[in-house]
Amino acid sequence: MYKNYFKIALRNLARNKFFSTINIIGLSIGIAGCLLIGLFVWDELQYDRFHKDADRIFRIYDKSTNSQGVSNVAPTSPMFETTLNNEFPEAEQSLRILNIYGENFFRSGDKKGYEERGIIAEENFFDFFTLPLIEGNPKQALSSPYGVVITQEVKKKYLGDGEALGKTIFVGSDNMKVTGVLAKLPEHFHMEFSYIIPMLNVKKELNEKQMQSWNWQQFFTYVKLKPNTNKDAFEKKFQKLITARANPVTKEGGFTYIPFLQRVTDIHLHSSDFKFDIIKAGNITYVKALSIIAIFVLLIACFNFINLSTARSLRRAKEVGVRKVVGAEQRQIWAQFTGESIFISLLATVLASIIAYYFLPSLNHFTEKHIVFNPLTSVALFVFLVGLGIVVGIFAGIYPAIFISRFNPIYILKGMKSRAGKGGNNQILRKALVVIQFALSVFLISCAAIVFKQVDYMHHKDLGFNKEQLMFFPMRGENMKNNYETFKNEIISSSGVVSATIAYGYPGDIVSGDDIIVPGNGKGTTYPARQFMIDYDYLKTMGLHIIAGRDFSKSFATDSTSAFIINETAVKELGLGTPETAIGKRLDWHPWNTDKEDSLKKGFVIGVVKDFNFSSLHEKVNTAVLQIFPSAYWKVAVKVQTANLKSTISQVEKVWNKYSPEYPISYKFLDQSFDEMYRAEEKLSALLWIFTGLAIFIGCLGLLGLATFAAEQRIKEIGIRKVLGASATNITGMLSGDFMKLVLLAAIISLPIAWITLSKWLEEFPYRISMNAWLFILSAAVALVVALFTVSFQAIRAASSNPVKALRTE
Amino acid sequence: MLEFKGISKWYNVGGNKTYILNNVDLIIREGEFVSIMGPSGSGKSTLLHIMGMLDEPSEGYHYFMGQAVHLLKEKQRSQLYKQHIGFVFQAYHLIDELTVYENIETPLIYQNVKTSERKAMVADILDRFQMVGKKDLFPTQLSGGQQQLVGIARALIASPRLLLADEPTGNLNSKQGEEIMEIFKKLNNEGVTIIQVTHSEKNAGYGSRVINLLDGRIS
Ligand SMILES: Nc1ncnc2c1ncn2[C@@H]1O[C@H](COP(=O)(O)OP(=O)(O)OP(=O)(O)O)[C@@H](O)[C@H]1O
């Protein structure tokens, strides 16, 4: 029996090459798209599942509220862990990690360089994270103050191939002994670093008082709960205790927080909006969006299949009639046709797997993943694919099969085919499916357009400063730091250099946060602010705009001791009225690096700068305070001319080598780090375009099939109309019109939904494009034009055929 | 073998009942060779379809091989005709995508006959109709007469007791027609009951009895 069915399926496929091709290609592309997205999504979900006890390891973060609103903050107060240790028996272990911001200098013998990412961790780090050590013992690797754990790459770079354990390596400012060598970090680990320094190493710098602060949020805190502990109950208990102790203290600093637990397996995908985080963050919204798109694409492909199968089912009517007459039951016919679509779907799955196999390297490259896809070596994957093929086959084939199996043989045998199936409903279904397909397509086009515009906007928005042609690097070595003034002047006088500044606090780089005080009755009011420790050339070099008052100037001696420049937001936040009225107002600040406990810098606002986006456009501009404060100077920014960039850079290097020959220079361009901030959106945008293209292509494939079918069915009518004098244009209009109405309806349905969805997405961006109706109309127009092109291709062919020939073949 | 009592068939056309068959009584005994004749539109095909249980009467009693067909459920009815009735059509109604061999085999598939048995049975009938050489051809590669032979072979493959034929020679030339009639004659002699619809007096002459239909009534 199956042989019989199989043969007839194959012969039908071969006989109707055009429709078979449309069906199989459409389905293959749909499934391939789905597979690729599926692989990506699956991979994103694999993060941190490999740790022993992953189900009871959590990270603690804060939901923090201040005058600017609520935000999730990744680092916490050091007291979290202390409290966990002392008062929560449910916590089996807890762990604190500090991030090392900026590059660190490494040297061993004559090999030297910078390592970008490092962390400081407590001894039990390896009890939390199952990271294999090639050398060393995980229990002791972090238990001596001058030990360092490095990755294999770092070892290779500085210590060569032999055993590294026990060897000495100079890190930052200390000689450290290698106590462990990590294998390459697993791809699905949420952190990325090249070395770990023991917390014991910095213990001496962390004074008792600081470690008891509820205000100081710098520690990434992890907890491993005892088995069978209820997470929610624990979280509640912890929240209650922490808020009771912390918030009365933090309120004075203008903020409060509530701690939350986050499963270690959730960290990667559910932290995209966390502030001050250090992890490799994915984005659950984008993962979900991509999953939905994958389903859309597959749906569109399945609808093609349903439409073409039912439309062309009359072709099979005679066969069904005959089979019934010779004894087939409805159930058997149904099984035959469902089987046929499963067969086609399996065929498409094979093709899709081949397509996916060949496109996976591009996806891997694009998403920086290392996904492996080979159904021939993985039994689970093979079984999954067969299952997918069957499910898609049943989904796409069940309705056509039921529809066909209901044909009444009498009518068919009498030659009254149109009566055989209840044709009317079927037409409506077909139209409905076309509408849904194009509604999804229009939706996707709108999304792609808006996301693209938003990404483009973020890249090109006026940030309030000039990020182009800015080379920047940290100073190294005592000689350079002590003689920064002459060092800077020498750089400025190099050819090709426009200007240079030395500061701590650059847009796109680390900007320190510290309170600013508006003096008033009693202690005055404290406001959280971002601090820029700058010199006299900063505003000029960075291209900040003064909108009231003046820039710092050496001709005012007081500028170095008692002057502040603030941004527009600060004027508002600190309640200083307008930029003009803010000039001359008093501000106080507790200076850093002094031994005196309560020293206070008393100063005046001398200038107001236009708001500049010093962090990414995902965040609103905060209160910013700029002041002259040489003891914090750290990084140099050099504005260079576009021409002769290479020689300019080597000029700067030459100056560097004069001051710090023992350190290599390591510089970046500021606009690069800005571009990197929008990588996630950029990738989403690119993926959206690709899959929108796919969706439209598959939808049009179906439309092409339906149009061909319609033209075929109406060939006699077209012939008669032409004989009666209809022009080719009339006929084309008639044939295309039907479909265009459907596509138009689809656009009308989907645009409002797209509008709402995208408005919601854009709300996540404090700086965003405004919703533009034209963009939506354009999206609909694109769908219409593409559909019209597809349909009229067939219509014109039908309309220009010879009417006499058409009538004679009937 | 087959009995109709007060069988009627009507359609509602524009709110009125239009009778296709009107109160038909008839008995057909095992081993008969009956010809149904009548003008076009008189209801001959409809009558045949009801006999073959492909169509249902609007009213009346229908007995086949001792069973009251009008009381049977769809499934039982299909079981009954699948086993005992074979059909031959004017337009042959072969499945174009299947070969001669596969077309003849199809009814056996639906009666769950084993592959090996099927092979033997199809080989047997191909031999009988002298079509062994044509078994791998597709219907479109055959002449009308040959196609009808395949149609008859298919109707006979499951050894039915009753053969229903709706103008089996309608599309054939007279020589091909005669051949078919000879086959029917022979089958009837072997004990198969045959009911055929025909417009030709000559064909009717092969049978043992003629039923004349006029406006849905036996005259
Ligand atoms: N679904 C239907 N609705 C209304 N009338 C119908 C329907 N099916 C068949 N008829 C009518 O029933 C009548 C009898 O049809 P039938 O096919 O049985 O005639 P016939 O005697 O076999 O004719 P012919 O010799 O042309 O084959 C015809 O007039 C036909 O128009």
Ligand SMILES: [Mg+2]
């Ligand atoms: Mg007839």
